Amino acid sequence: MGFLPDLGSELSNFPLKIVKQGLNIWSLKAKITLKDIARELEVSISTVSKALKNSEEISRDTKEKVQAFAKLYNYKPNNIAISLKNKRTKNIGVVIPDIVHHFFTTVIRGIEKYANARGYNVIVCLSEESFDKEVINMEMLANGSIDGFIMSLSSQTQEKGDYNHLKEVTEQGIPVVLFDRITHEVECDKVIIDDELGAYQATNKFISQGKKRIALITTDDYLSVSKARTKGYWKALQDSELEADESMILKMPSMEMDEEAIKNFLNTKNPDAVLCVNEIFAVYSMRLVQQKGLRIPEDIAFIGFTDGVLSKYANPSLTVVAQHGEKMGEVSAQMLIDKVESEAEEETYQTRILEPTLVIRDSIAH
Amino acid sequence: MGFLPDLGSELSNFPLKIVKQGLNIWSLKAKITLKDIARELEVSISTVSKALKNSEEISRDTKEKVQAFAKLYNYKPNNIAISLKNKRTKNIGVVIPDIVHHFFTTVIRGIEKYANARGYNVIVCLSEESFDKEVINMEMLANGSIDGFIMSLSSQTQEKGDYNHLKEVTEQGIPVVLFDRITHEVECDKVIIDDELGAYQATNKFISQGKKRIALITTDDYLSVSKARTKGYWKALQDSELEADESMILKMPSMEMDEEAIKNFLNTKNPDAVLCVNEIFAVYSMRLVQQKGLRIPEDIAFIGFTDGVLSKYANPSLTVVAQHGEKMGEVSAQMLIDKVESEAEEETYQTRILEPTLVIRDSIAH
DNA sequence: TATGAACACGAAACCGTTTTCGTTGCCTTT
DNA sequence: AAAGGCAACGAAAACGGTTTCGTGTTCATA
CATH class of the missing domain: 3.40.50.2300 (Response regulator)
Structure with a gap:
């Protein structure tokens, strides 16, 4: 505090004066405002404001006094007031x-x-x-x-x-x-x-690995992302020699997982690769086929969307299209x-x- | 709008007057303020404010006029101004x-x-x-x-x-x-x-199932929760006939998982039950012991903390102390x-x- | 000596509300 | 007719800042 000029006497009795409306006299250090500083230092509010902003308009002396005082009493401008002013x-x-x-x-x-x-x-x-x-x-x-x-x-x-x-x-x-x-x-x-691209690449990955019966587990089309992913999946199949088959797509009506639907789908369709629009569908499906005794990825491979904890710690760990959230x-x-x-x-x-x-x-x- | 009294002429040309500071004349519907309403209706701001609050002070007529106008122009009070006023x-x-x-x-x-x-x-x-x-x-x-x-x-x-x-x-x-x-x-x-209780109960669960070599994987004690959990684990062992053994506790120095440390610990200590202070330690450990050919839960059982997605979808699914976040x-x-x-x-x-x-x-x- | 910068500061408006405290005008009462 | 009361409204302060525009000094210049 070496740069507190001749404030000594003024500062010393300040705490008494500043306690506001008598509430909580003891320990409650109420926030200090420009007005308070101005009153105590016997300058105007504008001067205080400018001094704190290091304005050229204000003399060195005054600036130092004000800044020292503000620091001492830990003045911080009120965000709400500033918001109102600045919009x-x-x-x-x-x-x-x-x-x-x-x-x-x-x-x-x-x-x-x-x-x-x-x-x-x-x-x-x-x-x-x-x-x-x-x-x-x-x-x-x-x-x-x-x-x-x-x-x-x-x-x-x-x-x-x-x-x-x-x-x-x-x-x-x-x-x-x-x-x-x-x-x-x-x-x-x-x-x-680029959800479409993600699904396209994932599906192509399956194709390049010789998978033939590639399924898609998704949600209803009203979700913009699901729609795009379905499109990418579809496009990849069409670009290949495999035939795209609508019945290889399972659309869940909601975000919630319908376990029975997935079970039936996997049992009847017997895919050798499954693309899922999220982690949960994928991890759950993996468990199902493991229980049937299938080996992952030899008998059936999986790719999901979203690179979350589930994918990383699933057994086996899940290949995913990372979305870089x-x-x-x-x-x-x-x-x-x-x-x-x-x-x-x-x-x-x-x-x-x-x-x-x-x-x-x-x-x-x- | 059946209750718009005789405002017709006044309202019709309002949009022109209200456009503020000439910006974005076209489509930008600037937010309307009390002041604007007051000006257009030729009453004071206080009257508008009171009218909108249905104050007794204001006549039925005026209140209806003001409220209709406010509704028509979708007036909403400015949160910031209210915050400043009310603190x-x-x-x-x-x-x-x-x-x-x-x-x-x-x-x-x-x-x-x-x-x-x-x-x-x-x-x-x-x-x-x-x-x-x-x-x-x-x-x-x-x-x-x-x-x-x-x-x-x-x-x-x-x-x-x-x-x-x-x-x-x-x-x-x-x-x-x-x-x-x-x-x-x-x-x-x-x-x-009650983290201590949670750990105590989990450990007791192991004990009641006849587990003898019960390990704990935790983080350093400075985390208040880890400390409490360790305490509960320790207490359960002491309350039982099993001997509490400090070497059965693995303390990870940070929140990050040190895979090697876990691997070594499990290999040298050969526990038949493991309590982990989070899901990740548990799921990762389960994978490790499965790779060694151990059966869960027959050869080694696991309980984690935090009832998250990992626990639910892990294979096998993980018993946890739910924290009810x-x-x-x-x-x-x-x-x-x-x-x-x-x-x-x-x-x-x-x-x-x-x-x-x-x-x-x-x-x-x- | 009068002029005019330059300097240092203050007054006041403003942001959009709320709220207290007048101040009208009109009606009732004696 | 004077007094009082009430209904209906407005002025102004306040919340805590920022900023524009004075204004009074001081000092150098012509």
Whole structure:
């Protein structure tokens, strides 16, 4: 504290004066404000504000005094007041269907990392795959709480095809970045991985290894990602000499796993390779065929989507199409913050397509 | 709109007047404020504010006019302004070490559900097990962004034993709820599960099944949970006729898994039962012993902690001590919000201890 | 000696609400 | 007719900052 000029006497009795409205006299150190500093140092609020910002307008002496005082009493500007003034909250809203899901979790981590580095906080809201919750959450946040949205659509929203809540928000000038589960009906930035390509490559992998009866276990088509993956699978088969057979595709009606359906499917179809749109379907299927005495990958091989813990620790470990959730989060956050901070009112939106990669593990030959 | 009295002419030309500072004349529907309504309806801001709150002070006529107008133009109060006025943000800050971790993920979901139901939003920050990040995140949020904290300590913080950032925050009157990874050095509400009991019961389960060489794979003691679990394990052995043997405990130095260490440990110690403080250690160990040709659970049985996807889909499925993360989240949120909203300055803090339950699966006999 | 920068600081508006405390005008009462 | 009461509304402060635009000194210059 060597640079506290002649403050000695003024500082000493300060604590008494500053205790606010008499509450909690004892230990509660109330937050100090510009006003408090101004009163104690007998200068104006504007001077204090400028001094703390090292403004040229203020003399060295005053600046030192103010800064020393602020440091001593641990002054920190009130975020809310700044937000109100700047109309910038430095918060970004993330609305996702589910958080107990490895993929979304990694995306959040990516968003968090990037956003934090740029001084933003992340408000997470869960739609729980429900359209109504998605709408309510967005409305709550859209009234000043956040500077922009990063979101992945709930399955119900994609099923309904109703995107008015998104349109309203963008019309208000709030930037939106959609990732993974997107729609083309809303004009905004988007980040996806090339699901079609991922499925295509995975299926080709099977083909190149001489697999003939390649099955697909997926969910209903209203989920944009499932649709794309089915397309890639289909295309790979058509590009090959194998015949694409619709009956080799099992579509689960919901996200929940119908164990019986899978069991029947595998028993009747007897595939020698199975592509699954997530880890769970794949790991569960592997257990089923192991119980039947089949060897993996010799008799039947598996590839899943999402490179989560399950894949890594399954027995045998599961080959997957990695979606790079963390990268996706980072890219989304970057696109959003760039847009938020750009003064220009560019009406240009881009869609970034990330490349999936195949993570080879023991569920296929290698 | 049957109750729009004689507004016709006034409303019709409103859109032109209200466009703000000339930006984006076309489609950007700027948010409307009390001021705008007041101007257009030629009443004062106070009147508008009161009318929208259905105040007795305002005449029926005026109230109807104002409310109809507000509805028509989709008026929504600005959260930030309200926060500044009320000194309540309706945001709660959640600081956790990691989000790509099933347990924390379920806790967040619990917090989210409960908080949302009470009109709160959740700001999530990740400490990534780093002390510094924990401090920075808390400081960012403590300046007005949130009404209270829910947190679980980073391993580095627990290792260091430095809790000044927590103390500062509580001294400022910001309520804190600590869950799972807690410390007794900070006076605040806490929620934990009875880790000691969980480990005790799990170990007893092994003993009752006639297991003799019961091992424990854990992390270093600075993690409060690991310490408690080790204690429960030890106690169960001491309460039995078996001799508790320190060499049957493997302490991993970090959260990361040292595969070699586990392999050596299992090979030299030849346990017939293993208790692991998480899923990953357990699932990985199961794979190792299966490769050696041992049968689970006949030759060697396993119990882990955390009822996540891994346990459910492992082969064989893993018996675990369930931590009820979602419940923990709900309870934490409830305690925090109750404290935030209670006017009373009670200086009474409580620690809620949740009971763990054993989820029996195929990794032990049953 | 009058002029005019340059310097150092303060007043006040503003962000969008809420809320207290007037201030009208009108009606009732004696 | 004066007094009082009430209904209906507005002015203004407050929340905690930022920022623009003065304004009063001081000092060098013509």
